[in-house]
Amino acid sequence: MRILAIVAAAIGVILLFLLASASANTALFVNSYPLLLGLNAAVVLALLVLVVVQLRTMWREYRQRVFGSRLKSRLLLMLALMAVLPGAVVYGVSLQFAMNSIESWFDVRVDSALEGGLNLGRNVLDRQLAELTEKARGMALDLSDAGDSKVVRATQLNRLREQAGAQTATLLSGSGQVVASSSVDTERLLPDLPSAVQLRQARQGRGLSQVEGDATAGLTLRVLVPVTGSALTMEMRVLQVTQPVPPAIAKSAASVEAAYRDYQELSLGRAGLKRIYSLTLTLTLLLALFAAIALAFFLAKRLAAPLLILAEGTQAVAAGDFTPRAALETHDEMGVLTQSFNRMTRQLDDARQETERHRGQVEAARAYLESVLANLSAGVLAFDRNFVLRATNRGASAILEADLDALEGVLLADWTGHASLIEAIREGFAGVDLQGPAGREWQRQIDIKPGEGATQVLLLRGSTLPEAGGGGYVVVFDDITQLIAAQRSAAWGEVAQRLAHEIKNPLTPIQLSAERLQQKLTDRLDADGRAMLYRATRTIVNQVEAMKTMVNDFRDYARTPPAQLRPLDLNALVLEVLGLYESSRATVATELATDLPRVTGDAAQLRQVIHNLLTNAEEAAEDLLSPIIRPEILIVTRRDGKGVVLGVSDNGSGFPARILAHAFEPYVTTKDTGSGLGLAIVKKIVDEHHGEVRISNRKPRGAEVSIRLPLAA
Amino acid sequence: MLRFLLAAGLLAVCAPGWAGKIEPLSARLAAGEDAYVLSAEFEIDLGSHFEDAVSRGVPLYFVLELEITRNRWYWYNEHIAGRSVHYRLAYIPLTRQYRLSSGGTLHQNFASLGDALRVMGRVAALPVADKSVLKTGETYQVALRLALDRQQLPKPLQVDAIANRDWQVEPGVSRWQFIPAGSTAAAVPEREPK
Numbered sequence: 001m002r003i004l005a006i007v008a009a010a011i012g013v014i015l016l017f018l019l020a021s022a023s024a025n026t027a028l029f030v031n032s033y034p035l036l037l038g039l040n041a042a043v044v045l046a047l048l049v050l051v052v053v054q055l056r057t058m059w060r061e062y063r064q065r066v067f068g069s070r071l072k073s074r075l076l077l078m079l080a081l082m083a084v085l086p087g088a089v090v091y092g093v094s095l096q097f098a099m100n101s102i103e104s105w106f107d108v109r110v111d112s113a114l115e116g117g118l119n120l121g122r123n124v125l126d127r128q129l130a131e132l133t134e135k136a137r138g139m140a141l142d143l144s145d146a147g148d149s150k151v152v153r154a155t156q157l158n159r160l161r162e163q164a165g166a167q168t169a170t171l172l173s174g175s176g177q178v179v180a181s182s183s184v185d186t187e188r189l190l191p192d193l194p195s196a197v198q199l200r201q202a203r204q205g206r207g208l209s210q211v212e213g214d215a216t217a218g219l220t221l222r223v224l225v226p227v228t229g230s231a232l233t234m235e236m237r238v239l240q241v242t243q244p245v246p247p248a249i250a251k252s253a254a255s256v257e258a259a260y261r262d263y264q265e266l267s268l269g270r271a272g273l274k275r276i277y278s279l280t281l282t283l284t285l286l287l288a289l290f291a292a293i294a295l296a297f298f299l300a301k302r303l304a305a306p307l308l309i310l311a312e313g314t315q316a317v318a319a320g321d322f323t324p325r326a327a328l329e330t331h332d333e334m335g336v337l338t339q340s341f342n343r344m345t346r347q348l349d350d351a352r353q354e355t356e357r358h359r360g361q362v363e364a365a366r367a368y369l370e371s372v373l374a375n376l377s378a379g380v381l382a383f384d385r386n387f388v389l390r391a392t393n394r395g396a397s398a399i400l401e402a403d404l405d406a407l408e409g410v411l412l413a414d415w416t417g418h419a420s421l422i423e424a425i426r427e428g429f430a431g432v433d434l435q436g437p438a439g440r441e442w443q444r445q446i447d448i449k450p451g452e453g454a455t456q457v458l459l460l461r462g463s464t465l466p467e468a469g470g471g472g473y474v475v476v477f478d479d480i481t482q483l484i485a486a487q488r489s490a491a492w493g494e495v496a497q498r499l500a501h502e503i504k505n506p507l508t509p510i511q512l513s514a515e516r517l518q519q520k521l522t523d524r525l526d527a528d529g530r531a532m533l534y535r536a537t538r539t540i541v542n543q544v545e546a547m548k549t550m551v552n553d554f555r556d557y558a559r560t561p562p563a564q565l566r567p568l569d570l571n572a573l574v575l576e577v578l579g580l581y582e583s584s585r586a587t588v589a590t591e592l593a594t595d596l597p598r599v600t601g602d603a604a605q606l607r608q609v610i611h612n613l614l615t616n617a618e619e620a621a622e623d624l625l626s627p628i629i630r631p632e633i634l635i636v637t638r639r640d641g642k643g644v645v646l647g648v649s650d651n652g653s654g655f656p657a658r659i660l661a662h663a664f665e666p667y668v669t670t671k672d673t674g675s676g677l678g679l680a681i682v683k684k685i686v687d688e689h690h691g692e693v694r695i696s697n698r699k700p701r702g703a704e705v706s707i708r709l710p711l712a713a
Numbered sequence: 714m715l716r717f718l719l720a721a722g723l724l725a726v727c728a729p730g731w732a733g734k735i736e737p738l739s740a741r742l743a744a745g746e747d748a749y750v751l752s753a754e755f756e757i758d759l760g761s762h763f764e765d766a767v768s769r770g771v772p773l774y775f776v777l778e779l780e781i782t783r784n785r786w787y788w789y790n791e792h793i794a795g796r797s798v799h800y801r802l803a804y805i806p807l808t809r810q811y812r813l814s815s816g817g818t819l820h821q822n823f824a825s826l827g828d829a830l831r832v833m834g835r836v837a838a839l840p841v842a843d844k845s846v847l848k849t850g851e852t853y854q855v856a857l858r859l860a861l862d863r864q865q866l867p868k869p870l871q872v873d874a875i876a877n878r879d880w881q882v883e884p885g886v887s888r889w890q891f892i893p894a895g896s897t898a899a900a901v902p903e904r905e906p907k
Contacts, residue, residue, distance in 0.1 A: 033871065121807050211808040212822055219808070257770070257807050264769035269869020276869065 004050065009291040012043040016284055040283045047290035054297045068308040075300035076293075083292030091285040098277040106267055114260045121253040125211050128245065129221050133209045135164035136223040136241040143171065143239060144228045158182040161241070168192075170240045171227065174203060179237060194224055194240055202226060202238050211245070219245035219253070306334035313341055322349035377478070381425075382465070384472040387412040399458070399479045400448075420448050421458070425475055428462040445480070455661050457481045485664060489684065492666040496554030504551045507544050514540035557666060557677050563602035563688045567712035570599050570606075570637055570644055577610040578635070586621045586631035586650075588614075593638045598712040605685045612678040613648040613705055620652030620703065642711060643691070649704035654697040663695050682707075732878055733760025733861070735834075735885030740857050742891050748840040749847060749893070751779055751796070755834035755859050755885045759826075762880050763861070766870065767811075767826065772803035774862040775833065779841050781891070782854045793853060794842035799862070800833050834859070847893045855891045860884030 018036050058076065061069035139160040143153070153171065161169035161182045171179040176199050194202070202208045202224035209223040220242055227237040245253075266273070313325040324342045329335065370393075373380055379396030381404075383389055388411050392404040400418060407415060415422055428442045441463045449455045458477045465472045518537040522530055571592045581588055614633065621631030629651060636647040655663060662668045664683035669676030679695075682705075686693045691709040698704050740753035759767065767773055777798040782790040801814040810822045811829040823829040847853060861882040863874055874880040 118806055122809075125807065210810075210822075212810075213820075253807050257805065260806060261770035261772075264766075265771050265867045266869070268766050268769060268771060269867055269873065272869030272871070272873040275873075 008043055008046050008050065009287075009294070012040070012047070012287040012291060015040045015043060016280075016287060020280060020284075037279065037283075040287070044283060044286045044290065047287065047294060051290050051293045051297075054294065058297075067312070068304055071307060072300045072304045075303055076296050079296035079299055080293045083296065084289060087285055087289050087292070091281060095278060095281050098281065099274060102270060102273055102277070106270065110263065114256070114263050117256040118260050121249075121256050124249055125219070125221075125245065125253070128243075128249075129209045129211060129223070132164075132166065132221050132241060132243050133207065133223045133225070135166065136207070136209075136225045136239060139164060139169065139241065140225045140227045140239045143237075153180045154182070164241065166241045166243045168240070168242045172199070172238045172240060174236050174238070192220075192222075192242065194222065194238075198222075198224060199238060203236060218247075219250045221245060306338050309338050310341055313338075313345065317345055317348065322346070322352070379477045379479075381475040381477075382472060383412060383474070384470070387425075387429075387473070390472065396477070399456070399477065418448070420446050421460075421477075424460055425462065425473075428460065428475075429464075429473055455481075457484055485683075486687075488665055489680070492680070493557065496557055496666065500551040500555040504548065504555075507548050507551070511541055511544040514544070553677055554666075557681055557684070563605055563685070565600045565602060565689070567598040568601055568603050568606070569596070570601075570646060570709070571596050573603060573606055574610060574635055574637065574646070577607055577614065580611075581614055581618065584618055584633075586618050586633050588633045588635065591634065591636045591638075596637055596639060596644060599644050599709040600712045601689050601709060602685075605688075609682050609685050609707065610646070610648075612682050613707075616678055616705070617648050617650040617652070620654075621650045623652060640708065643708045644711065645706055645708050647704055647706040649698060649702060651698075651702040654701060654703040655695060660695065660697075664693065679705075730761035730879040732880075733763055733882030734758045735859050735861075735882060737857065737859075737885045737887035740887045740889070742841070742855060744844065744893065745838065745840060747844055749842045749844065751836055751839040751841050751857070753836040753857060753887070757830040757834045757859075757885075759830070760879060760882060762873075762877075763882060764826065767802060767804050770804050770806050771867065771870070772801055772865075774865040775800040775802065776858075776860060776862050777836065778856075778858045778860075779839075780856045781842060781847070782856070783851065784854060790854065794846050796839065796841040798836075798839070802829055802833065847891075849893050851892065853891045853893070855889050857887045858884055 015036060058069065058073055062073055139157075142160055143156065157169050157171060157180045167185070168181070168183045170181045170193075172193075173179050176193070176196065178193070194208075198208055203226055207223065207225035209221070212220045212222050221244070223241045225239050225241075227239050244250075309325050316323070316325070322345050324345060325338065373393040374395075376393060376395050377398075379399045380391075380393045381389060381396055382391040389404070389408050392408065397404045400421070402417065412422055412425065424444060424446045428444060441461060443459070443461045445457060445459050447455050447457055457480050459480045460475060460477045462473060462475045465474055514537045518533055521533055525533055574590070574592065578588060578590070614635075617633045618631075621633060632651050634647075634649045636645070636649075638645050638647075659668060664679050666677050666680040668680075669678075679693075683693050686707055686709070689709055691707055693705065693707050695703065695705050735758070736756045738754040738756055740751070742749055742751055744750075759773070763773060777800070778795070779797070780795045781793045783793055785791050798816055802811065803814075804811050804826075808822075810824060811826055813821045813823065813829045813833055815821075815833070821829075821832060823832070861884070863871060866874060870880065
């Protein structure tokens with residue numbers, strides 16, 4: 001398209017030049033003038049088609065609101081206007097000028113002056129001709145009087161010619177033959193002879209007189225007069241007299257004639273001239289205009305290109321696309337602009353990527369922190385400065401046995417339940433000034449009773465968050481129930497050992513002394529006295545025996561040997577122990593899982609555990625003493641996640657509430673007899689097996705103890 | 714100015730007039746004493762515009778062309794001989810005569826345009842080719858053409874001649890076959906087919 005336009009414009013310019021040259025009367029282009037005209041018109045037509053096609057394309061783009069078409073059409077309009085307006089003005093002025101100057105050549109005065117000059121010339125010639133004719137008539141009269149002698153005629157003719165001052169004088173016979181001749185120019189013997197027509201005319205009329213030749217070759221006056229003979233028989237003769245027009249007159253006449261001819265030529269070709277000029281000018285105008293408009297398209301496109309790149313780039317950047325645009329490789333402002341724009345988008349892109357990276361790092365750090373928090377067994381509660389809960393972790397929910405996620409964004413005072421916790425937190429932070437140095441901490445221990453379960457002991461630590469992070473408070477708490485229990489258990493072990501040691505030592509001498517008393521004093525006392533002695537010594541011995549048993553139990557509790565852990569089948573162990581309870585008054589039912597995996601444990605110790613649990617259950621069930629309810633014991637084993645659960649339940653009276661929290665502590669018992677060590681030992685063994693023990697009351701009656709043991713590796 | 718242009722254009726188009734025409738009446742080639750000679754007659758009508766132009770002193774140029782060719786089936790026709798005569802017809806306002814110059818040497822004066830045209834249209838005994846050039850019994854093509862030489866017109870009139878049919882003189886063309894047979898051989902001229 002562009003090449004086409006350039007070629008068309010170039011051809012147009014060449015053709016225009018040729019046309020202008022042809023108009024300037026150069027012989028070379030005479031023949032090709034119509035061809036040039038046609039070619040120019042064809043180029044104009046081609047340019048017109050080009051412009052129309054371009055305009056249509058642009059109009060369609062404009063209608064479809066193609067991006068940038070508005071800018072392009074405005075640029076085009078301005079450029080085209082810049083070309084069309086001056087072009088039209090120059091065209092109008094030139095045309096007017098040309099037409100006026102052509103018109104100005106033709107003037108009535110010039111016309112009449114030329115006409116007058118011509119008439120003047122004609123008059124001069126006519127007068128000379130008349131003079132010559134007059135002279136010729138005289139000569140003819142003289143000649144007609146003259147004799148017939150040839151010599152006489154010749155001399156007379158010569159004399160007459162010299163008298164008349166003519167150049168040549170020739171006497172011709174009627175048939176045109178030269179009778180006598182005389183000439184100034186003696187070298188030329190024969191003068192120009194008249195034609196037959198002229199001769200005839202001369203003979204018939206009163207003679208003939210005319211000017212011959214043209215202005216350039218020289219004008220000659222020729223006069224033919226008839227010469228009447230003296231004798232009747234003599235045929236009519238004709239005298240020809242010629243005389244050249246004086247050179248000065250001839251020259252002037254020639255110039256007048258030439259001017260007249262030129263003027264007439266011009267006046268005839270006036271319309272043609274105007275046509276040439278107007279055609280050439282119009283073609284020039286059209287060529288220039290269309291070429292300018294076609295050029296304006298490309299210029300508009302070219303000018304708009306960098307702006308469009310920028311605009312597109314801005315839109316793309318706004319949409320989040322940072323891919324670099326095509327930059328103009330020019331050194332002007334536009335090129336610099338597009339290049340800088342590209343640089344800017346690149347920097348934006350880099351900055352965005354940097355931000356993304358930072359965000360990713362922060363996210364990762366946060367996720368890491370969250371996972372750490374989540375896997376923390378301790379509970380964490382974070383509050384803002386108004387005591388609205390901001391974050392919690394899984395540990396907190398587990399310890400408090402409540403869904404704390406639902407409380408996020410809730411003011412601490414508006415929480416339902418957890419009264420002691422709320423109270424403790426408030427009191428803890430009551431004395432803490434947020435404006436004070438960050439990291440002020442407090443610590444306290446509270447008892448809570450979440451849900452149905454036993455009372456838990458929590459250790460709360462409160463701290464203010466640094467001002468930089470938005471301030472606020474954080475509370476970290478641990479369930480230290482187990483810890484306390486363990487401490488107690490350890491303390492009891494110590495006590496038991498010392499007790500066993502301290503108490504057992506004097507027991508044997510006391511027993512021996514009582515037996516010795518009985519032996520020595522039996523003979524010395526009467527029957528009453530003896531009976532009393534027996535009673536007393538028996539009481540001493542029995543009580544000492546009981547004390548010994550108790551002390552041994554304590555010692556056993558304290559001195560449980562380390563567990564020998566190895567894989568074993570829990571079901572088999574349960575069945576083995578059950579064998580001892582076949583004679584029990586209570587009905588023992590089992591629900592043992594068939595595909596129970598093996599657990600890690602010490603067979604002897606676990607046997608002790610099962611034994612203790614069964615004994616407890618049996619005793620609890622038998623304590624009922626109710627005829628209606630038959631004592632029942634249910635033993636259950638089942639797989640539970642990564643462990644195995646052994647449950648022993650009875651339909652006895654259950655644990656009293658005051659026992660429930662301390663059931664695993666030594667010397668806590670519901671029974672009149674018994675050391676209260678059963679469950680304590682169970683707890684100790686299960687702890688050593690890394691298991692868990694839970695006790696709970698059943699509805700409507702009874703209690704359940706469940707033990708969770710880890711699977712064998 | 715536009716109105717003026719329009720008016721001028723209209724005037725040029727609508728001016729009453731007729732186109733000129735040159736019509737061949739007869740043409741013959743004959744064997745002369747030592748050359749073949751042409752005799753021909755044309756009727757010349759200049760048309761209104763050119764008559765006007767001539768009467769205003771604008772010289773008109775005519776050219777009489779004769780070409781003898783021999784047909785060749787394998788190539789262009791062979792050029793055997795040719796002759797062209799240039800005429801210049803001009804009115805001399807000073808003497809009120811028409812002056813016909815032929816070949817640049819012979820000048821004739823005429824009182825009327827008709828006489829001048831008649832003389833120009835009559836060609837008598839114009840030698841065109843030596844006798845040795847044409848072979849007896851061979852067939853030759855002869856083309857004779859008398860036309861106005863437009864190239865010598867003044868430039869503005871040339872433009873008119875392009876644009877306006879009235880400003881044209883249709884050339885007179887005559888073609889015939891010529892077989893030299895020692896004696897004269899003539900043919901009835903035929904109009905060039907349009």
